[in-house]
Amino acid sequence: MAVEAIERYEKCPRRFYYEDVLRLRSRSDRAPYLRFLSVIRSTLKWMNAAAPAARTSEFDEQFELRWAEQGPVDHPHNTVYRSAARQMLRMAQRELMGENLDLSREALVGTRRVLLQADNIRVGESQIVVQRLKAGRLAKKETQRTRDKLLFAAVSRDYPTKPVVFEHVSLLTGDRAIGATKSDSKITDEVTAVPPG
Numbered sequence: 655m656a657v658e659a660i661e662r663y664e665k666c667p668r669r670f671y672y673e674d675v676l677r678l679r680s681r682s683d684r685a686p687y688l689r690f691l692s693v694i695r696s697t698l699k700w701m702n703a704a705a706p707a708a709r710t711s712e713f714d715e716q717f718e719l720r721w722a723e724q725g726p727v728d729h730p731h732n733t734v735y736r737s738a739a740r741q742m743l744r745m746a747q748r749e750l751m752g753e754n755l756d757l758s759r760e761a762l763v764g765t766r767r768v769l770l771q772a773d774n775i776r777v778g779e780s781q782i783v784v785q786r787l788k789a790g791r792l793a794k795k796e797t798q799r800t801r802d803k804l805l806f807a808a809v810s811r812d813y814p815t816k817p818v819v820f821e822h823v824s825l826l827t828g829d830r831a832i833g834a835t836k837s838d839s840k841i842t843d844e845v846t847a848v849p850p851g
Contacts, residue, residue, distance in 0.1 A: 738826075
């Protein structure tokens with residue numbers, strides 16, 4: 655089960671039922687902004703999987719490929735979207751420098767195995783920083799979503815000897831906000847370690 659399904663259930667059980675149980679989803683044409691976000695997300699996914707040298711040398715080629723396939727190329731504001739996407743991904747490149755950990759985590763919530771995916775997990779000198787890379791400005795008071803809390807708890811569980819910090823980063827402005835420095839006790843009580851293998 656994906657963590658998004660848990661969040662959908664928390665917000666609206668009926669939507670969860672239709673989308674995740676019955677598998678009914680909207681098939682409407684995707685808005686330009688959603689296509690823009692798809693390019694950012696898919697390029698970030700490539701950047702996380704690529705070797706550090708390739709993130710720089712192959713960036714333009716990978717971005718152009720994704721923009722042509724997924725971007726709002728037929729939209730009147732195509733150049734504005736494209737420029738903003740490049741700027742945000744350059745900011746992401748800077749965040750991905752240095753030593754990073756595997757972004758995938760698993761947790762058991764009740765009897766369900768939940769798959770978690772971080773945007774970035776950096777190893778700092780004295781702590782591990784779990785980052786949420788946002789494609790917009792930060793809110794005045796950033797809150798943690800259920801997926802963020804589960805991810806924080808899973809990373810804390812996997813690295814018990816180092817302090818873990820959750821950080822929100824705006825790819826638009828470069829602003830940062832600390833989201834958490836300790837696990838949410840309600841979430842921690844529900845999350846158990848997934849046995850290795």
